[in-house]
Amino acid sequence: MGHHSFLVVGEGQFLYTRDHYNEELAALFTESDRELVVADADDDSRDDDWDGKEITFGYYSTARALRQRLSMQGFTSHRALTELAEGVERWRKTYDDQSGLREQEARGEQVYQALARPPRGPAELLAAISETIGPHRPQTSFATGREYVSYLMELSETAADVEELRWFVEDRSLVRLLVDQAPDHMRVGLDVSGLTGCCVGLDTDQPIAGPTRERQLAALPDNAPLIVLTEGSTDSRVLTEAMHVTHPHLVDFVRIIDYTGTESKPQGSVGALANMVNAFIAAGVAHRFVAIADNDAGGHAAFAKLKKQKLPAGCRVLHYPDLPLLARYPTFEVASSAVTLTDVNGAAGSLEMYLGRDVLTIDGVLAPVHMGDFIGAVQRRQGALSPSHKVLVLKAFEKKVKAARSGQRDTGDWSGVHAIFEKIVHAFD
Incomplete structure (x- = not known):
């Protein structure tokens, strides 16, 4: 994907950031989650090489760890689903106000269904969201990684719409919605490999998660x-x-x-x-x-x-x-x-x-x-x-x-x- 970083959830890739990494996502990880692999590149992958080497660089943990870290920041399942419902509604209104784009209105409902996985119809859930959302994970999660991979393949059809939702829903709420459905030990990470090549040249020796979290905490008293x-x-x-x-x-x-x-x-x-x-x-x-x-x-x-x-x-x-x-x-x-x-x-x-x-x-x-x-x-x-x-x-x-x-x-x-x-x-x- 060129010079991008992105969130990895199992086999899925979401929340792309061009030429940099999303600091709010980076701050969800610690330096102990850091993974750096440098290997000789195959001949057919030279376009993605840096000095003839293939760089795999990122921060990886588990869905369970991310859920708990997000909860500590106040990004609970309840909050994420509520923000999603409100964000989809704002998205719809935006398209309603733009002639020639009304066909996009249905996309919001499809994304809501994919992310929220409501046990009842989405219209019913929107009407009674306070009744269906509890303090813990309210939706049915996937028992195995294979089931979740199938779900991500289904969701990939709306990946572009998930990106568009970032204008209406906070990234950490979207992350919460993605990891809420995942098995506890599903691999979740921030892949920054694409930032290590030419033109961007991220220093792989430089820590990312730790300093980003420190900057996040340092900004708290200012706000x-x-x-x-x-x-x-x-x-x-x-x-x-x-x-x-x-x-x-x-x-x-x-x-x-x-x-x-x-x-x-x-x-x-x-x-x-x-x-x-x-x-x-x-x-x-x-x-x-x-x-x-x-x-x-x-x-x-x-x-x-x-x-x-x-x-x-x-x-x-x-x-x-x-x-x-x-x-x-x-x-x-x-x-x-x-x-x-x-x-x-x-x-x-x-x-x-x-x-x-x-x-x-x-x-x-x-x-x-x-x-x-x-x-x-x-x-x-x-x-x-x-x-x-x-x-x-x-x-x-x-x-x-x-x-x-x-x-x-x-x-x-x-x-x-x-x-x-x-x-x-x-x-x-």
């Missing part, structure tokens, strides 16, 4: 939303609401993790956040993520060890920023009834303290911070609002959010949460 980890469900909910007001342009670019239904109790949540960061690091999470904790003594103590570690490039651990409001804030010291103005940045900077001077003002005065236990790790006391004042502040903030999102102007002081999101935005600067 995926930034993940923000917080101390608990309240912080997550409040920050999500605030983002819609102060930074609505970031809503589709930031995902603040939702803890709803996962927290057993709120105590010790900053410690749980530190553990979660370590778990993300140990798991090698590819997404960029930010963990942001309270700007108080407990938060600084819990993150002290993390800050000493060499963190991955895609990870940042932060605290809510210092605020001018908190530099001289009404405070009750331990065992004292006198209110003093104290810098509580780094000592009592829980999220409630960032929700605005307006909501912190109760009965005409700022709700005071109560200083508590001394935390030796950071050499300062932990401070917080009283539980009753926290409830009032959060309720007032919820009303402020509703007012702002309903279009009201001058809804109060948003400087604190604005500063939090600015810190998140510039975390990787």
Whole structure:
């Protein structure tokens, strides 16, 4: 086929790529799947030779391995069949809109029948696809390689149409449809032999699958939303609401993790956040993520060890920023009834303290911070609002959010949460 690479499934060849290899397909393989055979060429095959040698070069595994790898990327049987049905419908409409090409309309149905192998008629399957598709391979697979070869010979009549379907269905979904029917040990691979000859000259010593997978993973953080980890469900909910007001342009670019239904109790949540960061690091999470904790003594103590570690490039651990409001804030010291103005940045900077001077003002005065236990790790006391004042502040903030999102102007002081999101935005600067 000249200077092409292509997918090999048993005896079938699909998904041709000219003068290069399909990187999404290459990334389905590993360097341990690499196969390179260099042999003397027969006289009648000189046209395909390179320096008198016949090169067989590619990456090969099994249908079972490819199914499992595709599942790990989210390309399940359910997804592939759904995309196929939608893609064939778009294909039909494309031809319907073009005069003189309406005879192509039936081809979409034939390809659907060949790829999906529905147990009932294709029209019925299209009408009840959600009923017939399960979490595993829903179609009847072939028990032997010989049966599958016969199927591929039948499918080869629509091979050109399969290529055209690539405009409407993602390649990996088409691969999934092809390997779903194959016996577990059927040989499946990416043949790049055609790229080793003159004009293309692919270096057979150069690895393909490994670096391609690395590039695929490296591109993920560039395209995926930034993940923000917080101390608990309240912080997550409040920050999500605030983002819609102060930074609505970031809503589709930031995902603040939702803890709803996962927290057993709120105590010790900053410690749980530190553990979660370590778990993300140990798991090698590819997404960029930010963990942001309270700007108080407990938060600084819990993150002290993390800050000493060499963190991955895609990870940042932060605290809510210092605020001018908190530099001289009404405070009750331990065992004292006198209110003093104290810098509580780094000592009592829980999220409630960032929700605005307006909501912190109760009965005409700022709700005071109560200083508590001394935390030796950071050499300062932990401070917080009283539980009753926290409830009032959060309720007032919820009303402020509703007012702002309903279009009201001058809804109060948003400087604190604005500063939090600015810190998140510039975390990787």
